[in-house]
Amino acid sequence: MRSILHIDMDAFFVSVEQVRDPSLTGKPVIVGGDPDGRGVVAAASYEARAYGIHSAMPIARAKRLCPHAIFLRGSHHLYSEFSGRIFDILDRYSPLVEPMSLDEAYVDLTGCERLHGPMTETAERMHDEIKNTIGINASVGMAANKLMAKIASGMAKPNGLLRILPGHEAAFLAPLPIGRIPGIGPKSGEEFKRMGIHNVRDLAALPLELLEEVYGEWGYRLYQKARGVCESPVLKRDDTRSISRETTLEEDSTDPAFLESTLSGLVEKAASQLREEGLRARCVSLKLRYSDFKTVTRSHTLSDAACEDPIIFDTVRNLFRKLFTRRTRVRLIGVALTSLTSGAPPQMELFENLDARQWQKLYQGIDRLREKYGFRSILRGSSVIN
Ligand SMILES: [Mg+2]
Structure with a gap:
């Protein structure tokens, strides 16, 4: 039986701003883009949420709903610094902490009872230590797996603790x-x-x-x-690293099949390095540089960290197909794998099935490409990156 905790700061960006400037406490505060521009709400205080404002809402709409709110642009640097202090605390409670974002993490407390006491008491201590030393409220969910712990923390918000007992999922x-x-x-x-x-x-x-x-x-x-079933393990993230492969094409290209086959070669190289190092990636990014040197990147976060070529390729290809719609000439293409984690892969039958199916899909795709564009359409992609 595992003891998994999910901890999530309440209105994190806003809470940090309120620690820095206590006069903001108790007021409708919104962190996001320019209130007269086209940005979105990144975070809203609970006082602002009472006006129906929520994150990802267009900020202009938030301003209409609550014109007297305090609008702040926010500072990623500041939030990262607070986040680092929070994770320093979490790391002291368990060697297995998996950050999900700046303000959210899973903590595996399995087997920590002898050191820290019962899970509920440990959770309370973590919560109070964050509040007392950093000044931010967190909500905590406890359960026998990640899925239930996350649902519990969501229901405990704001500033609550909720445990779902094993067997009651x-x-x-x-x-x-x-x-x-x-x-x-x-x-x-x-x-x-x-x-x-x-x-x-x-x-x-x-x-x-x-x-x-x-x-x-x-x-x-x-x-x-x-059914409340989730076998996914808590994985320690190696935050500092990324594995990427990119290539400048010999000639700028607008040919999606050629670009996708090049991507496939890059994924092969990046993923094999990932596996050599015993890592899995949670975040997959695509990078395109157009002939005018304009560079764009798009990222996707996987629900489970992966190291398999077909999963990574499918993800980056989806990003490519969404992004590459205007057929602008491309001079450089690349893939980056970040949010790297080490540890055992999830032992679910699901992933075995998924692998087999996706491998098959990939090879069918490659075969189709070769039928259509000739065998060298794939070889050429790989040869460019050598
Ligand atoms: Mg949060």
């Missing part, structure tokens, strides 16, 4: 709206509602075969999530 989830399941966003939530699926109980009643048929691999995960 499915019963706890049953009455909750399906939007509480991480990964079910507003869009898929709406889709489910149209099918008459409102709470987790409705979702759990769907047979695995049906979910898999409709959603593929994601269907299997939904089936597991609806």
Whole structure:
């Protein structure tokens, strides 16, 4: 039985600003872009949320909803510094801390009882230490796996602690709206509602075969999530590193098939280094430099860290297909793997299935490419990066 804790700072950016300037406390404060510009809300105090403001909302709309709010541009440097201090505290409680963002982490406390006492008391001490030394409120979820710990911290907000006892996962989830399941966003939530699926109980009643048929691999995960099952381990992140491969093309290209096959070669090299070092990557980035030297990058965070070529390639190819729509000539293309973690890969049957399927998909794709563009379309991509 594992003891997993998920800790998430409340309104982190705003809380940091309030520590720096206590006169902001108790006021509607919004951190984000220029209130007269086109940016979005990065964080809103609970006082601002009372006006219906939430993060990712266009900031102009937030200003209409609450014109007297205090708008701040925010400082990434400052938030990183606070984040570092928070993680210094977490690291003292467990050697297994997996940061999910500046203000959110999983902490594996399995086997720490003899050192720190019962999990609930440890959680309270961590919470209080962060409050007393840094001045920020956190919400804490405790459970036997990451999924349930995350759901618990979400429900404990703001400034609360919630433990879901092992064995009670499915019963706890049953009455909750399906939007509480991480990964079910507003869009898929709406889709489910149209099918008459409102709470987790409705979702759990769907047979695995049906979910898999409709959603593929994601269907299997939904089936597991609806039961509160999650085998994903807490992975220690090596924050300082990234593994990347990029190449300047011999000739600028607008040919998506050629660019994708080049990407495939770059992924092969980056992923094999990743595996050699016993690492997995959670974040995959694409870099394109156009013939006018304008450079753009796009990133995607995986729900589980991966080291397999097909998963990484699929991710970067999706980024490429979304970004490369205007057919501007490309002179440089690259892939970067960040948020690296070490540790055992998740031992789920799901990943074995996923691998086999995705490998197959990749090779079918490569074969199709070769049929269409000749064998050298793939070779050429690899040869460019040697
Ligand atoms: Mg937070």
